[in-house]
Amino acid sequence: MTLLAEQLLNGLQFGVMLFLMAAGLTLVFGVMGLINLAHGSLFMVGAFAAAWVQGQTGSFLLGLLAGLAAAGVTGIAMELVVLRRLYGRDHLDQVVATFGLILFFNEAMAIIFGRQPLTVGIPAWLSGAVQIIPGVPYPVFRLAIIGAGLLVAGGLYWLIGHTRLGMLLRAGATNRDMVRALGVDIGKLTTAVFGLGALLAGLAGVLTGPLLSVQVGMGDRILITTFVVIVIGGLGSVRGAFAGAMLVGMVDTLSRAFLPALLRGVLPVSSADAVAAGLASMSIFILMALVLLLRPRGLFPAHG
Amino acid sequence: MIPRRTLLAAGAATLAMPAVLRAQTGKLKIGMVTTLSGPGGYLGADIRDGFQLAMADGKLGGVPVELVIEDDGLKPAQAKQIVNRFINTDGIRLYTGIVFSNVLGTVVGDILDAGGIYVSPNAAPSNLAGKNCNPNYYVVSWQNDSLHESAGQNANLLGHKKMYVLAPNYQAGKDAITGFKRYFKGEIVGESYTSLTQTDYAAEMAQIRAANPDAVFQFHPGGLGIAFIRQYQQAGLLSKIPMVLASPSMDAVILKAVGEAAIGVNVSSHWNSDFDNVANHRFMADFLAKHHRIPTYYASQGYDTGLAIGAALYQTKGKVEDTEVFRSAMLPAQFESVRGKFKFGNNQEPIQDWWGLRVEKDKSGALALVTKGQVFKDHGDAYAKDCKL
Numbered sequence: 001m002t003l004l005a006e007q008l009l010n011g012l013q014f015g016v017m018l019f020l021m022a023a024g025l026t027l028v029f030g031v032m033g034l035i036n037l038a039h040g041s042l043f044m045v046g047a048f049a050a051a052w053v054q055g056q057t058g059s060f061l062l063g064l065l066a067g068l069a070a071a072g073v074t075g076i077a078m079e080l081v082v083l084r085r086l087y088g089r090d091h092l093d094q095v096v097a098t099f100g101l102i103l104f105f106n107e108a109m110a111i112i113f114g115r116q117p118l119t120v121g122i123p124a125w126l127s128g129a130v131q132i133i134p135g136v137p138y139p140v141f142r143l144a145i146i147g148a149g150l151l152v153a154g155g156l157y158w159l160i161g162h163t164r165l166g167m168l169l170r171a172g173a174t175n176r177d178m179v180r181a182l183g184v185d186i187g188k189l190t191t192a193v194f195g196l197g198a199l200l201a202g203l204a205g206v207l208t209g210p211l212l213s214v215q216v217g218m219g220d221r222i223l224i225t226t227f228v229v230i231v232i233g234g235l236g237s238v239r240g241a242f243a244g245a246m247l248v249g250m251v252d253t254l255s256r257a258f259l260p261a262l263l264r265g266v267l268p269v270s271s272a273d274a275v276a277a278g279l280a281s282m283s284i285f286i287l288m289a290l291v292l293l294l295r296p297r298g299l300f301p302a303h304g
Numbered sequence: 305m306i307p308r309r310t311l312l313a314a315g316a317a318t319l320a321m322p323a324v325l326r327a328q329t330g331k332l333k334i335g336m337v338t339t340l341s342g343p344g345g346y347l348g349a350d351i352r353d354g355f356q357l358a359m360a361d362g363k364l365g366g367v368p369v370e371l372v373i374e375d376d377g378l379k380p381a382q383a384k385q386i387v388n389r390f391i392n393t394d395g396i397r398l399y400t401g402i403v404f405s406n407v408l409g410t411v412v413g414d415i416l417d418a419g420g421i422y423v424s425p426n427a428a429p430s431n432l433a434g435k436n437c438n439p440n441y442y443v444v445s446w447q448n449d450s451l452h453e454s455a456g457q458n459a460n461l462l463g464h465k466k467m468y469v470l471a472p473n474y475q476a477g478k479d480a481i482t483g484f485k486r487y488f489k490g491e492i493v494g495e496s497y498t499s500l501t502q503t504d505y506a507a508e509m510a511q512i513r514a515a516n517p518d519a520v521f522q523f524h525p526g527g528l529g530i531a532f533i534r535q536y537q538q539a540g541l542l543s544k545i546p547m548v549l550a551s552p553s554m555d556a557v558i559l560k561a562v563g564e565a566a567i568g569v570n571v572s573s574h575w576n577s578d579f580d581n582v583a584n585h586r587f588m589a590d591f592l593a594k595h596h597r598i599p600t601y602y603a604s605q606g607y608d609t610g611l612a613i614g615a616a617l618y619q620t621k622g623k624v625e626d627t628e629v630f631r632s633a634m635l636p637a638q639f640e641s642v643r644g645k646f647k648f649g650n651n652q653e654p655i656q657d658w659w660g661l662r663v664e665k666d667k668s669g670a671l672a673l674v675t676k677g678q679v680f681k682d683h684g685d686a687y688a689k690d691c692k693l
Contacts, residue, residue, distance in 0.1 A: 003514040010506040116346060117527040119561050122538065129540045136513070139538045142506065211538070212503040213530040213561065221501050256507045260496070277473040277497035 005133045007257045008250070013142045015249025016149025020204035021222060022229040022241040023156060024197025030173035030236025031193050032087055035094045038078065038101035039201055039226070040219025046071035046202025048109055051118040051214045060123035067206035068199055075198020079191055087190075102220065110216045117213035145207050152200065153242055160238055169193065173236045225252075228284050232291045234298025243299050248284050255283035331370040332622050334613070335390040336401035337383050337411065340375035344525075346557050347403045347602050348375070351425050354603035355400070357590055358610025365618030372396065378403075380410035387411045391418045397624045398423070400609055403602075405429040405448060405476065416440050421627060423634075425609035426602060430479070433651050434687035440627050442634060443653040444609045444646075446574055447685035448476070451550040452483030454572035454658035455521055458679045459548045461660065462570060465490040467548075468517040470508060470532075472524060473497035480523035480550065486686065493517045498524070503531050509539040519546045519570075522553065529553045530561045537565035546570065555600040559663060559671055566671065571661040574654075575604045575643045576675045583611075583640040604642050611639040645682075651691035655684045 025039045050067030054060055082101065086094045122141050129137035160166035168189055171179045180186045205219070212218065229248050233240025260276040267275060279286075291299065336355065338348035352373060359369055372394065376383035383402070390396040391414065398421050402408045405427040412432065415422050421440045428443040459467055469484060469492055471477030477497065485492065494515040496508050512520060520541075524532045536542050542565060551573040559566055577588060577598060587607055591599045612634065617624075619633030635648050649655045658680040666672040 003510060006510045006513075007507060010510060013506065014504060116557070117530055117561060119530060119534070119563070127538075129538075136510075137540045139540075141538065211531070211535060213527045213534075215527050218503070221503065253507045256496075257511055273495055273497060274473075277499075281473070281499045281501075 011250035011253035019245035037098040040223035041105035042201040043205040044219035046205030071202020079194040117215035120209040234301040240300030335396040338401035350603035351606035354606025364614035367622035434690035437691035449483035456487035464518040468494040615639040
């Protein structure tokens with residue numbers, strides 16, 4: 001029972017992390033109709049900048065600020081220099097151009113920081129473990145990630161539901177041309193949205209640094225899972241991104257944790273492990289296929 | 305008008321010319337195809353630096369040699385192109401350097417079919433150790449399985465009865481777990497196959513805690529291993545459940561990246577920086593003086609490979625064209641290995657001792673792998689009996 005509770009916490013933490021990535025990606029798609037494969041690169045830029053500044057100064061908070069700033073600035077520059085030219089083009093052009101950006105950023109990071117993974121320490125006030133479930137020490141840092149993620153989710157809910165910017169965002173996601181016709185400076189809006197998305201990706205990168213090793217190509221791995229999340233949630237919907245992220249986080253974690261044991265009941269041990277490992281890595285894609293079968297536009301489609 | 309075919313033939317002939325000319329310059333060319341870029345780039349760099357240390361005066365076994373180095377980028381197709389160029393335009397007969405088994409599997413056939421010789425400083429997959437062994441294929445490092453067999457035996461010696469084992473779900477990961485189980489005598493209380501694209505192991509940490517084993521064996525190369533060990537420590541497991549590792553999961557570079565979290569981790573290896581023999585003292589001193597860093601075991605293998613080839617070239621006076629003559633000079637392995645003892649088995653792969661190491665702080669307070677005791681004596685591999693050489 002404590003094992004299940006601990007795995008649920010792990011799933012929640014993974015889900016929150018995915019939400020930080022998915023929120024930005026889905027906003028950009030919703031408002032600008034742009035598929036941005038280079039979103040994972042912003043995640044990587046944030047992680048690298050934070051790791052470097054923390055390595056130089058020893059302060060996690062300075063690293064956090066640097067990571068956010070680097071990801072935000074890179075995102076805005078990316079939008080102004082490259083992506084702005086792509087809004088009118090079809091999705092294939094966007095995919096090719098942003099894939100090029102991935103190659104560019106991976107190579108740039110390798111040139112600046114080298115190929116060897118960087119490691120980031122956890123600050124003393126966030127290290128250690130607490131027993132929030134009796135008998136199961138859970139790392140404080142992972143709890144902090146859950147807290148930060150839920151805080152961001154709440155903030156986004158308020159921003160989108162109760163502010164003027166949010167109103168424009170929702171309107172833009174529903175009918176971009178109409179918003180433009182009403183005299184809203186869509187250029188400023190897109191830059192703001194892109195910057196916000198980049199900030200969130202950078203935050204995810206900074207928070208991931210101390211858990212994983214910071215290395216070239218780290219953003220490419222999480223990007224694919226992020227796309228699964230926004231497809232499940234419904235393209236362009238932040239609420240959908242939250243639901244999708246939680247579902248994917250839970251399904252991935254729980255299937256990795258419990259499928260081997262479940263299958264051992266019905267199959268011989270050696271083949272059960274092999275099948276379970278395969279199924280667990282497929283689980284989120286099976287989930288996506290099921291969701292699309294029942295709701296072809298995702299759980300919370302943004303465009304009516 | 306000149307027929308196109310003639311033109312092409314003439315072009316081919318001109319291209320072939322330099323090879324003939326180069327063959328006459330007197331220096332023996334050795335082709336080194338290795339992985340210098342990507343996350344695994346430091347492996348190839350250390351093999352290269354070790355090998356070059358063995359030929360510090362530009363000679364191996366008194367024979368002037370030229371090392372031609374190319375980066376395969378851990379891409380088998382790229383390695384194949386390089387090797388074909390080495391064979392066809394450079395006329396190289398003697399090869400070494402490959403780090404990863406999948407790259408080796410792709411190109412070693414081309415080298416051997418062209419009448420070349422391959423001396424492995426690292427990768428040694430099982431399919432070339434048994435009935436497909438080849439008289440012109442030598443391994444100076446170890447057969448892949450030995451790394452993990454020694455970890456299994458090390459777990460026995462450390463008195464662990466219940467183990468939890470983890471590896472990524474791909475061929476080398478499965479081989480690691482098979483190798484570990486071949487010698488481990490206790491009970492496997494849990495077995496997890498992780499994904500190669502996975503970097504967060506929280507779910508596995510919880511499973512390990514629930515299974516409560518005596519110790520954990522895991523094989524996660526490179527950056528994956530760094531992430532795994534750090535998360536293991538963050539979850540508060542390292543102080544409760546010790547880790548028994550094979551050497552690829554804890555080399556000098558990983559140790560530096562993991563830092564203090566690694567203290568107390570057990571590793572099994574065929575070589576360690578603190579080995580007390582003349583050859584190793586010389587190797588450590590020369591390497592530190594030249595590169596100002598602690599060599600990984602990959603560097604020691606590159607160095608030994610250089611010495612082994614040198615010993616053979618000394619006998620053949622630099623001739624590699626007659627592979628039978630080269631073979632009779634190579635097999636006695638008349639060189640001073642940094643491991644102390646070294647000899648080739650009947651499948652031309654090593655028979656050697658394995659040692660248990662532990663991560664500790666040395667006298668100066670720096671983290672180091674410290675040799676604790678012997679794990680295997682004169683250990684060969686399980687496939688040699690199928691080799692008819």
